[in-house]
Amino acid sequence: MTSETDHNWLNRLEEQSRLKQEQFMDGIAAKLGRDRIRTAPEHPFRGAPDFWKEFEWPLEQRITQFTANFEAAGGHVVRLSNREAVSQFIRDKAVEMSAATILRQQEEALSCLRLEESLLEAQVLSWNDEADTDWRAVAARADFGIVMADYATAYTGSIVVKSAPNKGRSVSLLPTVLVAVIPVDRMVTRLGEILVQFDQAGREQLPAGIHFISGPSRSADIENDLTIGVHGPGIVYALLVDSYEN
């Protein structure tokens, strides 16, 4: 627009916003018929009902339930014993589906699969391992995206991934096929077991993006007909691994 720099412009907006914020809050308090509340109020109903907070399935049941939920949502679940089996599975799938580009998170737990060396049929790339690359564009043309799940929840059949410089949000979103590696000891029963950790960690510790993924991208917008893969990955593999460490 004008020659005003971004910085000045944003500062000016912030000044306006702070003024407005006070008016807003004063207005709310006035309408509620009391003075402004400036310290955290007692919140007696925080979180799920008490009985729910105690609910927990044993590991085998968590795995069964996760599998049932994830498959019901249209995802695929494969149980594997160890890292070698994971590596083998991904290689076979990539060959079977003629994947040309595979993008994985830049994590030790994934680089040790050695896909770069063993999968000569495809180009295997590691997220953000060099500057000056448009990684979003790379993800958009990748056939496979491979991620480590930070957690999984059995009750909802969800994979949880947190963003980081070496862990792109695009990797679980833009490729056609998503493969998520889930060491079974990262699987909990309820959503709440994971969510409270974000409260405990506090704002400073949160990444920019936390994503719960419960199957392939879907829509029922055309005549209620279920369509898979509208924007996100249409094929999702959850690889449950019994012992991922060597």
Add this chain to the structure above:
Amino acid sequence: MSSSELKAKTVKERAGQALNNDFLRNAVKFTTERLRLGKKLASEEHGNWDVWRERGRQIRLHTIAHLDYYLNEFAEQARANGAHVHFAETAEEAVAISLQITEHKSAKSVVKSKSMVSEELHLNKALDSIGVEAVETDLGEYIIQLADETPSHIIIPAIHKNRYQIAELLSAEAGETLPPDTTILAGFVRMKLREKFLEADIGMTGCNFAIAETGSMVLFENEGNARMVTTVPKTQITLMGMERIIPSWADLEVMATLLPRSATGQKLTVYMSGISGPKREADADGPDEMHIIIIDNGRSLQLGDPEFQELLNCIRCGACLNACPVYRHIGGHAYGGTYSGPIGAVLTPALNKNVAEWDDIANASSLCGACYEACPVKIPLHDMLVSLRRRKIEAGRGDKLEAMGMKGFAAVMGNAKRYRSAIKLGKWGQKLVVRGGEIRTRIGPLKGWNSYRVTPSLPKQSFRDRWPEVAQEIHSTSGPMNPEIAARLKERLLAAEFRKGEKAYDKRN
């Protein structure tokens, strides 16, 4: 434009089969039925549903009762995350801020994921007026944007379109004929919108919940377009109603339990994303700059109003629409506002602080209580509808017929024996609904949602003609009114004093 000519011509050809009243009604019925059943199964399977509803209600009540604290906290924490927070009292202010950001970024296009707030603001039009392309990326929203219409359902916006109509619209966009095959149509949209996501300068979303303690915003969706919009473009704008707040991530568990089950019967939507500020310095994706626009636009009018404050508890799940026998019959566009169904019938006049403008359509509630039963945060929508009517009459704006409606209502409510009869239930409902033989405004089945204006063959059908059907459905799907609700409504009626009601109700009742 030749493509629009083509579109009009071909649609006209199809008008006889597709653009007819029966299709709309059947589609709405089928979809709402599917969603309603899904919700029922999901809530039963989850178990203790009322305990969860009550918890959801308590969290919402607590948050709204302390909204100045929590909203302020959210703004501070979001800023600490690196987001730019703005406050807008009116729709105009929100639009002005959005346009300012767009202009400052010299943006050419904005990709959007579904946001009812954006509908409230008529933002697409505003962006268009400064030459910025606004692209709706939710499959259903994209379809109705191509058709130049507005959403007819909170959750399924293109509920009123069939696959032939959709194929027409998308074919015009593709420049080739696409078959009316869902997979192919969705595949085309995926490809087309991929380009848009990658090109767009700005991504714009709504916000399902905002977590006060960490300044995070949470989005629920199935398609992945909200993730696209918050991941790919360099600048991201979030439009957020000022009441979207919850205190903590722990509280999110309750909302995540209630919302997807109530909306679509899912245990969780395919994606639930918690976004805390713009991308971190070293991240290789996510927006460089994030703006959050917090919008009042009539919401604060409900604060401190004992009859309507609970409207702010709404989590926009759409369950009350699917439960409502009237909605199932007339579809969303008949409501004539951004929000349809029972919630729309109350929210639209409430946000406009204008009871006088309150449409006759709000009368088209049977007060059967199905909306309350369905609501995951237990908002007493039927109580509110009664209050609205009372206020309208108090303000001298109700006319005699409406007063009679009240009388009929009061009469039935006052007589338990008569009340128990479902037929009577239909009758008093009819009195409330019908004015001069039909509902006058926006009830013409296609008015307001049909942009083609080539529908001469449509029969004009009055609401009265359809009322027996509606009444039948109220009876068969909702059963009798919950006695608790009936008692409360009765009490409310008896307590009401109609200053200008022309003896609106008989004291003997």
